[in-house]
Amino acid sequence: MTPATPGAPRTRPRTAVAAAIALAAALALGGCSSQEADGKPELKVSGAFMPKPVGDMAAGFLTIGNSGGAADKLTSVTSPLSDDVQIHEVKDQKMRRATSFEIPANGELRLERGGSHIMFMDIKREPKQGDKVAVELHFERSGPITVDLPVEAAGHNPAHR
Ligand code: CU
Numbered sequence: 451m452t453p454a455t456p457g458a459p460r461t462r463p464r465t466a467v468a469a470a471i472a473l474a475a476a477l478a479l480g481g482c483s484s485q486e487a488d489g490k491p492e493l494k495v496s497g498a499f500m501p502k503p504v505g506d507m508a509a510g511f512l513t514i515g516n517s518g519g520a521a522d523k524l525t526s527v528t529s530p531l532s533d534d535v536q537i538h539e540v541k542d543q544k545m546r547r548a549t550s551f552e553i554p555a556n557g558e559l560r561l562e563r564g565g566s567h568i569m570f571m572d573i574k575r576e577p578k579q580g581d582k583v584a585v586e587l588h589f590e591r592s593g594p595i596t597v598d599l600p601v602e603a604a605g606h607n608p609a610h611r
Pocket of ligand 1: 538545546567568569
């Protein structure tokens with residue numbers, strides 16, 4: 451970048467400073483555009499449903515799309531149907547409690563049969579097919595979103611889009 455000419459001792463610091471300023475400006479611009487233009491998660495819930503529960507537990511499935519330029523996390527779910535709503539992931543065909551699910555920037559989180567899901571423990575009543583069960587989804591960054599889960603037949607499994 452700088453010619454190491456012994457006869458021109460002043461060019462080196464100047465060039466280095468100019469390069470540093472240019473680099474800082476480039477970094478600042480990059481930081482700005484990612485934070486202001488598209489640096490927020492933009493969440494939208496679709497395809498929500500609850501298979502008609504059998505017994506005292508129920509499951510919930512939905513997709514959370516994120517059209518924003520920053521990731522978010524689903525951290526918890528609450529519902530009038532249960533005082534103990536958990537989020538579960540499936541590992542080695544066994545489900546276990548998760549602490550959060552990542553919702554990637556410009557991506558989606560799918561809670562679907564055979565995979566991650568919402569789990570309602572000790573449900574207070576058994577909803578019938580056609581009922582709606584309200585849930586409130588809580589996120590690390592975005593405000594809470596309330597969704598009604600329509601209760602479908604026990605074996606309901608919508609086709610992938
Ligand atoms: Cu589960």
